[in-house]
Amino acid sequence: MTTPPDATADTPPDISSDARELRRFNRFWVNLICAQDYGRHLYSPFTHTEARVMYELARRQRVESTDLRVSLSLDAGYLSRLLSRFEDRLLITRTRSEEDRRRQRIMLTPLGWEAAGLLEEGSQEAAGTLLTDLSAADRARLLESMRAIRVLLGKDTEDLADAGTPRLTLRTSRPGDLGWMVERNAALYAAEYGFDLSYEALVARIVAEYAEDFDPQWDRTWIAELGGERVGAVMCVRDGLPGVARLRLLLVEPSARGHGVGRQLVDSCVEFAREAGYGEMVLWTNSILDAARGIYQRAGFELVSESAHHSFGQDLVGQDWRLTL
Incomplete structure (x- = not known):
């Protein structure tokens, strides 16, 4: 046939x-x-x-x-x-x-x-x-x-939350991340608020002190990645007073704002401080940072004091915030 x-x-x-x-x-x-x-x-x-x-x-x-x-x-x-x-x-x-x-x-x-x-x-x-x-x-x-x-x-579940949407992940710092934090803090605050070189010097000192005195039991840095790219960071460090942690250098890239990056970074910082045994967490910021202050308030921080100062080439109002853990 x-x-x-x-x-x-x-x-x-x-x-x-x-x-x-x-x-x-x-x-x-x-x-x-x-x-x-x-x-x-x-x-x-x-x-x-x-x-x-x-x-x-x-x-x-x-x-x-x-x-x-x-x-x-x-x-x-x-x-x-x-x-x-x-x-x-x-x-x-x-x-x-x-x-x-x-x-x-x-x-x-x-x-x-x-x-x-x-x-x-x-x-x-x-x-x-x-x-x-x-x-x-x-x-x-x-x-x-x-x-x-x-x-x-x-499905590439690590890079995509769903089709076409970048996945937000948080991780601890790796070699090179601290230098990136100095660079991005300096560049962003200069572009958005007109801060001068003295701010970059301050951030560099904070990062250097963190690296030199790092104790994994009490200190931690988180890096936020969106679609595999670094888009944010925050630090939890010892404040110097017994039982007090300090949140430092919260940063979110403009391209990543609106994705909950800042909230997740702050939440991770607070959770770590609580698990580590700190009794309270404090932070210092400036009144012009509206988005950051909103994140702190939602996390439960309370404003305890504020004062005017001239720093980084600008007239600012500094604020101290505190959270009981």
């Missing part, structure tokens, strides 16, 4: 060779990453799965156990045992969700944030070693191919 010319129209294409190439790439990538992870975990107290959980807890600030299980595709019993070990090591706290008392809300403790920061530094360094010997053109080609894989084979 003769086959009609169009009989193959509905026949699926033979993808066996493509599937073999995909499996070949998968084996290559798994071996490459496993070799890196093996070297890293020789010096780490965390297994690969534990490190994944720590990363999610740091990336999402606070998360419910059910959401964590689904996002990481983990068995409920296994995750529960893992979280119990984290709790025994004082890395996390678990509380009942305010919305649903049957669900657990998980947050990193100050010790957990320190561990997450070290894991992030190790992962960043390991990833960097893969790119060191590549030219700029080859790196761009590689990264574009990786983006294509994420887009074609699944």
